[in-house]
Amino acid sequence: MVRVGICGVTGYAGYEALRWLRRHRGVQVVFATSEAQAGKSLADSFPGPLDIALTSVEDAPFDQVDVVLLALPHGAAARTAVRALEAGAKVVDFSADFRLDTAERYAKWYGHAHEFPAMLPIPYGIPELNRAAIAQARLVANPGCYPTSVILGTMPLLRAGVVSDATIIVDAKSGISGAGRAAKINTLFAEAHDTVTPYNIGHVHRHVGEIEQELAKLSTGITPTVIFNPHLVPVVRGMLSGIYVRVDASLDEASLRALYTTAYADEPFVRVLPAGQLAAMAHTTNTNMCAMSVTLAQPGLAIIMSSVDNLAKGAATQAIQCMNIMCGLNETEGLQ
Amino acid sequence: MVRVGICGVTGYAGYEALRWLRRHRGVQVVFATSEAQAGKSLADSFPGPLDIALTSVEDAPFDQVDVVLLALPHGAAARTAVRALEAGAKVVDFSADFRLDTAERYAKWYGHAHEFPAMLPIPYGIPELNRAAIAQARLVANPGCYPTSVILGTMPLLRAGVVSDATIIVDAKSGISGAGRAAKINTLFAEAHDTVTPYNIGHVHRHVGEIEQELAKLSTGITPTVIFNPHLVPVVRGMLSGIYVRVDASLDEASLRALYTTAYADEPFVRVLPAGQLAAMAHTTNTNMCAMSVTLAQPGLAIIMSSVDNLAKGAATQAIQCMNIMCGLNETEGLQ
């Protein structure tokens, strides 16, 4: 039995992690933390059947667990990761604190110096790209939800070297749980229910930093620029990225799709839809799957629809997938 | 032209009032206040086509308007009403501050002493019950949303003296805008979207005070006790009260319905549905209507479904209806 601690269990991603671990046969959840609710019980905060005593991060017994799933705000995450590592635990960090490879890149996208620059770089936790590195790591940077959908959705094209224009346009739609569980007016039900709202469009959303970093590693000859345009849509969970990529004009749709089916042939959690089907949020809700469709809009212009559940493959279950790999468990355990 | 000021225009009810007044041919909106946004523009807070400069209540020129629509929190409302009245304006107060007839009743339901006990009682602003008093008033207490639906839904039975048991059970469902525009976790989209949540059930919700007060005035022989059971449902606006009333066993459904059609025959904003139709929220959304259906479940047990839009007939448009009456305008002006 792998002993697990969860930090930040009263946030949406932390709670989601606990929800899935309940069905995982190889782990035991030893503690769960909540800053706001320490001393209380989880069932006081969430009306579902799950319950566990809540402790503060300060009091969390990191030395009694093998691995920590760290769903804390940026900044607090890095400091807690260091504490947990020092106590001997492995860590999967849900935050952005360790996603960027260099302190320079971090400063550029987050506006202040990294607190632990000497620790960088840390393996980026998309198993489909970095399985070997994750297996060896004691700390893994779990990717953002948007980046997961975009990186998996473009990897086959970039690796195949068929992208003909460095500018990739992404029009992304996210469920509102992606905005977190803090009380804010713009995510109140009455504000968010009957509208679709774009935000941080262009080249400014912080996730652009990690997307471009990872796409550059997959590319030869070009350095992708990602014009990233996120929207909040009135669903609780789910994410769909429409990815518009210029490709070699000689490629037909079947050839494009073949790049995807080949790249993901052995991946249990990536599904390339057959011709004629388009990926929707519903293909992946409440699963650890990334589903994608490949459409040739006209010669030289591919459209990838890439769907993940922002709380699952976009956060908690991808972290569990990483944890399974780091701890020598079956990679799919607890995730189907 | 009646000159109007709106206090609290960045809350849902105040904004709704402004939205309707835009189509009203007899008024001119002179000012609008917002504590949090004073100095800014309304369009910065609400993404719709409406715009107006926002001032603070302190700076509001009460002496330049004929009537104030007061959509402020309890407490602040009473103090502002006094200021506006002293400046010579008439006031429709959306809050509960003047709804209860006596300081004793107020203290019982609100837990502290009334600040202006000598001003009580104030006319209760349901025109279908109190038209004459409203016409004479300089200050009117606009009813709560739940009370509007329940009082209109039971008035014909109580006036006819056919209620046989003092205990009236109400199972009420409200859209989430009814919880206000304050940032709170329980009204976040991701918390409220996929559930129905009862709260304050039994005999504890503050609206019970005004409901029982008004029902008692309509009754002879009994003093109704209202078991009031509200629920939040995932719609932005709308309200449906299921009202379960024991009535004389000799009454058939047609006789019951006749009590309603007779009572409301001349009312432009109350609609009694024909036999075979049940009132739903959709009957009244975005209107100043109260729609109701009458069903005899078994001899002696009537079910009234009473529907209002919680922001309209349950708040802003009922206030405009009162304003029209108070200011000598056509009662239906701007409301159809």
Next chain:
Amino acid sequence: MVRVGICGVTGYAGYEALRWLRRHRGVQVVFATSEAQAGKSLADSFPGPLDIALTSVEDAPFDQVDVVLLALPHGAAARTAVRALEAGAKVVDFSADFRLDTAERYAKWYGHAHEFPAMLPIPYGIPELNRAAIAQARLVANPGCYPTSVILGTMPLLRAGVVSDATIIVDAKSGISGAGRAAKINTLFAEAHDTVTPYNIGHVHRHVGEIEQELAKLSTGITPTVIFNPHLVPVVRGMLSGIYVRVDASLDEASLRALYTTAYADEPFVRVLPAGQLAAMAHTTNTNMCAMSVTLAQPGLAIIMSSVDNLAKGAATQAIQCMNIMCGLNETEGLQ
């Protein structure tokens, strides 16, 4: 390995059954039927990760399974159940065909003669009431969703003999999946999204038949009449029944709650909430739980809020619970 067949897998309840059985370690799904989609693949009808070849009921190999989960329309269900039983399989029937104990009661509520009157009565599949009978049965009548919430929500009061008035009022709210997957205008998104709609209120909904039948068995001294008032609310899944019961005036709330905690002390799938919490839909969504709260509104009037997921404990997972019992599996297997 228990071999299972699912009939009607392209309806919501049949699909839900398959979704849960995927995680069940003691079963193997051998076939799945769909009349409209026979010959195709499940993934063509539902955009999720589940897939299975679809056959027609006519071609289904009932002799190759141990148990059939039968999610077919009324009428077709009974005839198919007979075929499956003759082929040697056990059957859990999701339809109403075998829920009523006598042909007379069936004719009264369904308006035509029962096709197999000699088979009646069949054990009613609420394990918390009929565990022993279910264990012995080859055919079980899986209850309706509303009846599950109401029967579990009133059983402790009726068994204790504290109900003082035979008329029980239920104000019930159901997610729209309860209306089934047939194309109808009233369940279109644009019709159902922004409203709450009562239907079949009073004493006319067909579920009243099975509710009153089962409540009568639990009662001594009274024969309950259930005034049952269902509403469609804009959630996909979930159900909340507000149950208003007159009880002995001498009982306090703690005594009432003790009846519930005692009655369900050993039940893994019933949760009685502590004082101060009210059951909401969110307590049970996506679980096999029934959660309930007990409130004393005034002396002599109890309010039970009873929550189930209409597709889970109200249909598919309760059927799996019955199947586990009928097949000698651990009752909770696959349901947590």
Next chain:
Amino acid sequence: MVRVGICGVTGYAGYEALRWLRRHRGVQVVFATSEAQAGKSLADSFPGPLDIALTSVEDAPFDQVDVVLLALPHGAAARTAVRALEAGAKVVDFSADFRLDTAERYAKWYGHAHEFPAMLPIPYGIPELNRAAIAQARLVANPGCYPTSVILGTMPLLRAGVVSDATIIVDAKSGISGAGRAAKINTLFAEAHDTVTPYNIGHVHRHVGEIEQELAKLSTGITPTVIFNPHLVPVVRGMLSGIYVRVDASLDEASLRALYTTAYADEPFVRVLPAGQLAAMAHTTNTNMCAMSVTLAQPGLAIIMSSVDNLAKGAATQAIQCMNIMCGLNETEGLQ
């Protein structure tokens, strides 16, 4: 008083037209048709406060009205338009039957020959582009919802000649009322509520025909190709088109925005948002507005977010705007 007939009032767009005409001071609605409900009353089909007797198209007295708002299915629309014109009425046709200028283009996008090729071309009903032609017309082709948002959203760039690449990518999101009021499984609440679903992406949606036709008229030097990617999102009404256009690299964002503010300076129903605001669905819901924002993502790449209410400026209220112009009424009457 202009006398108006509405054909197809039990569809969403026809009903919306009636809803707005209720507040229009210059018209009188003489008849309303419904094929499925002829002989009944509108209130039997829609639970709101509106009511009118329903006749069949066959029995509609076209000779007693000045103008017909024609919200019928394609095909039936053209034949009915001819009848109404022959009876002396003017017609605003909501369907696509007269939107394409030539029979060849019609055959290409609709797959069959046009029934009345000699009538083509007909003025395309976007007043902001074709006000003079609409004023002279007896028949106007009311645009599609998507085309309205895309054409208004790109016109200033095309007219200014600053578009540098003929391929324009549109990622569009529509409320589900856009799919019409026919009973279909994919638009059931339980299918559409928790997902975002792309459909007909690339260069295949029928609206591409009219978009490209109109954009070509606005362009000099290029013939735009529109890669059009629509999605259904879980709102009842609303539409947001994200438009990605390559422009001259020398333009800064202020210059781009100035093209828009200049082009629409005198338009009452187009709103160009100030820098720092992005157009959301909520900017236009329940209004005849088109709201748009202009963002320069990087030198040479502009992003226009263009928002309309698909039932209002995207259908019914744009038709009323055209009707006002055709009938010599104030263009904004009834639309504010």
